[in-house]
Amino acid sequence: GAGVSQSPSNKVTEKGKDVELRCDPISGHTALYWYRQSLGQGLEFLIYFQGNSAPDKSGLPSDRFSAERTGGSVSTLTIQRTQQEDSAVYLCASSFGAEAFFGQGTRLTVV
Amino acid sequence: GESVGLHLPTLSVQEGDNSIINCAYSNSASDYFIWYKQESGKGPQFIIDIRSNMDKRQGQRVTVLLNKTVKHLSLQIAATQPGDSAVYFCAENKGGADGLTFGKGTHLIIQP
Numbered sequence: 643g644a645g646v647s648q649s650p651s652n653k654v655t656e657k658g659k660d661v662e663l664r665c666d667p668i669s670g671h672t673a674l675y676w677y678r679q680s681l682g683q684g685l686e687f688l689i690y691f692q693g694n695s696a697p698d699k700s701g702l703p704s705d706r707f708s709a710e711r712t713g714g715s716v717s718t719l720t721i722q723r724t725q726q727e728d729s730a731v732y733l734c735a736s737s738f739g740a741e742a743f744f745g746q747g748t749r750l751t752v753v
Numbered sequence: 754g755e756s757v758g759l760h761l762p763t764l765s766v767q768e769g770d771n772s773i774i775n776c777a778y779s780n781s782a783s784d785y786f787i788w789y790k791q792e793s794g795k796g797p798q799f800i801i802d803i804r805s806n807m808d809k810r811q812g813q814r815v816t817v818l819l820n821k822t823v824k825h826l827s828l829q830i831a832a833t834q835p836g837d838s839a840v841y842f843c844a845e846n847k848g849g850a851d852g853l854t855f856g857k858g859t860h861l862i863i864q865p
Contacts, residue, residue: 744796
């Protein structure tokens with residue numbers, strides 16, 4: 643596709659369930675970022691991939707959060723045993739070079 | 754010290770006035786800087802960029818200023834319009850494997 647695609651666009655889940663968020667970056671983009679954004683707040687960095695490796699995982703809030711990227715393309719962010727404080731918009735961005743292009747995000751609501 | 758929260762600072766301006774949004778960056782080795790605009794319910798969108806060998810760059814109604822001495826970046830929006838209401842983020846590229854680092858953002862509110 644022409645841009646970064648994220649799915650699902652909205653996800654409502656029960657507390658304690660696992661969720662998987664998907665990001666399809668722009669074809670050829672080697673760098674991929676995950677951010678979290680709570681309502682009315684700034685971007686919280688989660689993880690950065692260069693190719694399939696993650697040189698910076700420093701933003702993952704807890705061991706319930708994990709991410710992987712395969713084939714230098716699609717990435718999945720998995721949250722296990724979701725908590726209400728995990729409710730937020732999860733944004734993915736990709737880049738080749740310096741400028742990053744963002745997806746529209748996945749709005750996660752934990753009830 | 755550095756803020757640990759992610760609550761956004763807010764800048765409120767009158768429609769038609771000029772807006773100046775400021776950002777401090779952390780790494781003197783950063784060689785590329787970008788401003789993003791995020792409207793409600795959307796992902797951040799690129800506005801304008803500047804390389805470290807420049808101190809000013811102009812776009813359409815926007816100007817970015819870079820002061821490397823004090824590691825400060827600003828975005829100036831001329832004749833602010835209601836459509837400029839958004840959250841504005843600066844980002845620095847440190848090069849290598851470090852990728853992009855985003856600032857916390859500023860919420861620009863336009864008063865009629």
